[in-house]
Amino acid sequence: MSNTVRVRFAPSPTGPLHIGGLRTALFNYLFAKKHNGDFILRIEDTDQNRYVEGAEEYIIDALNWCGIPFDEGPGKEGKFGPYRQSERKSLYKNYALELIEKGMAYYAFDTAERLDFHRKDHEAKGKTFIYNWHNRLKLSNSLSLSPEEVQAKLDAGEDFVIRFKSPQDEELLLNDIIRGEIKIDTNILDDKVLFKSDGMPTYHLANIVDDHLMEITHVIRGEEWLPSLALHQLLYNAFGWDAPQFAHLPLIMKPVGKGKLSKRDGEKGGFPVFPLSWNESEGYREAGFFPEAVVNFLALLGWNPGTEQEIFSLEELVKTFSLDRVHKSGARFDPEKNNWYNQQWLQRKSDEELAELFMKNPSVASRGVETRNDKKYVTKVVSLIKERASFVADFWELGDYFFESPTSYNEKAVKKQWKEDTPQIMNEVMSLLENIDDFTSSNIETIVKDWIGKKELSFGKVMPPFRLVIVGDMKGPHLFDILELIGKKESILRIQKAISSLPN
Template sequence: MSDIRVRFAPSPTGYVHIGSLRTALYNYLFAKGQGGKYILRIEDTDRSRYVEGAIENLIESMEWAGVTHDEGVFIEDDKIVQKGDYGPYVQSERLDIYNEYIEKLIEKGHAYYCFCTKERIDKIREEQKSQGKIPRYDGFCRSIDIEEAKKRIAAGEKYTIRLKLPAAKDVKFHDIVRGDITINTRDMDDQVLMKSDGFPTYHFAVVVDDHLMEITHIVRGDEWLPSTPKHICLYEAFGWEPPKYVHLPTVLNKDKKKLSKRQGDVAVGDFKEKGYLPEGLVNYLALVGWSPDTTKEIFTMDELIDEFSFDRVSKTGGVFDKDKLNWVNGQHIKELDSKIVTDLAIPYLKDANYITEEDVENRYDWIQKIVETVQESLSYMKEITDKVDIFFKDKMDPEDDKALEMIKGEQVPELLNAFKEELEGIDEVDEEFANSIFKVLKKKTGIKGKNLFMPVRVALSGQLHGPEMTNIILILGKQNILNRINYVENNIL
């Protein structure tokens, strides 16, 4: 068997959809697991949909996610470059190649010039729809003699080039996920191969490119499944052996509909911006449509490469569940060194105006203590601004009726007064003070259990539950604690 070669071949039409990342990921995992090559090719023949900067965004997103390619299009020194022995890897730079191969199809009688206008084709299709037929090209130009066609072209007539499908032929192929599939050419169209602007259609370019780049497996979304018989016909027309096909289930939302921008975040950049770890996003995405042969759910990229196989890819769509993503990403955050998490958190804390660059330079240990305090509860990094707001507010009102009830207990004035006395006897809060204060207060007041701990927690954080109290005391420091106790005494009790 020849070496495995797969490709991810997106169009530069905007942001990178989360479903595109999963397609790229499955290509990557398969190639790496088989010791093969993973290629990034840019399919930009539809010039009307081209978006400036989309190629750069695509490559940066893939590199951030760790789904890196061996050949194709790269960014070096802020420039797009191409590397590999099968280039160019950008379709718009391959027009001479397509022209060469379209001529071969015409010479063999497998393709023909079509002079039908858009108006005529639209009219035919409307008539077919009204008669309950499948709308498709009626073959009006199939019988035009090649010499006549060339004269009409020389005279300036606009034209396309279409594939001449064999009549009433069963087109058969095997899909690794879907199994054996048969479609008769009666249900297919003489598809356009070359458009009137001189650019190839996706269907023509993809077959030529995949053959010349020696792609062994086509791994793509199942929206391309209906197009595959057309591609098989092209391979047969050229006398080429088709690659193996793998059509992946669609990424769905919770309503079992195709994931789209209307339901919220769907771009890789959206998740990057919110501070999801690439390891967490990739780990979760791998599980959307594929199940490992184990109950394990948390994987590194190397572990995914070892485990991944197409025989465990589902035939049905995989649901993209944000809650499950958050859980998976949270597990990866928990495993990180707190210094790494602190560095990831700093930009979000700055944006919230909780810290300054001066704090980063002079009080890094204090910032790290804040991050360590909430690290285990984080689902993604941007969430940290909500988790740590208790440390940065000027005052803390009880967050609910139960917290208010607890802070209004009859023992609370004595308790808070004793706490203030202990604070006034020290220069600054340290580890020893934070670890021993509740024992001291218990001995001093006789108050114990939740009547001791809970009112102090509510006074300092406004909450009945939350981070470790020793950490809260250390992070707030003497003056902030005194300010919060004074606020409770003057405004709540």
């Protein structure tokens, strides 16, 4: 076993990477980097029937987008490659045969039809069929047949699998970093298939052999693999190898708290469950999330730093992360909280960076707004509206009036603010603006407020309708900041337009 911490993320390329898989990759990455170790990507593609074109590239793209690239893996060959199991398949059979020689595995020749008969027969009797110590000698395998019969079947090219011979009447003591000591009665274990009739290993054999050969020190994986832990430990024992330390992460639960988060939950709730888009399913990247926000909220799904801190950069997570603060129980997925994380990361971005992102955003690019190409102007706009935004895509709705004169006015606001004498007041405000040379926010504010005082008007009579004619609604930042940005000419045109289009 290596002295260097070595962990692996070992997905199957059977479709897009689920957000739960991404969290597993993240926890592996954080643990490796915390201990100056190596983070390996291994593609477990032994099940060629379920292989999906493009899935491997998707996994790599997702890791890179999140800023958690692997140190070794496909395309980053190290001394432990290749890193696709399909390219390692010549390795596995010899290990399966080694277990047969040791008396810890055996050939099984049972047909699928025969096994199906036994299952149905057990169901009819209210029992569950398990292929193990209590019936293995009654079935067709190298334990129940003579050596000559076994050799004859092999020579005849009969289909076979190689099964692990689970021990009888033993108590297995297992240790999990997150869950502590686990005791397993070996009598309840079935004799799992290690090697299939198609010449490919099963997940269990390939996984153990590869982890050993790649000198993996810690296996950090999802809770769904907990039932396999006993077999994996027994396989390490059978080969005489030191087992890595195991840590099984809690499930990510539905927003309602019950059941594992699924693609359907995302479709029903209107939130992504994949890091990147896949076919018709939107990803977090395409939904406008920052990778820093995704990494931040995923890290706190099932892990607690032990403090009140909620916002973590990747560097801070590496420093703070530890497996002993990972919870055993499932972590509830909260889409609203995830939006909040994105809002927090948006506020941490510079106005210039956000302006660039906004100018590239389809909500702006499709509108033919001339000022969108003026980065200096857009940066100023962003600085005024970003506090109210969770996503860059929110900027248009929050600040469309910076780019376009209102084409309509909020009906409720018109009824409340547009009184009989309002057109006259707005006319006077317009005249006031025409005579201002220093058209800066502070100067406009001083002049308008002085004028309100001299006229003995209430601010409620002037400022709300003033905002309405400039913005078209009662939203937006400080009104005088808006006036300075859109300029004197545009401000006057908007007042004129409102007076002529709103009822007198």
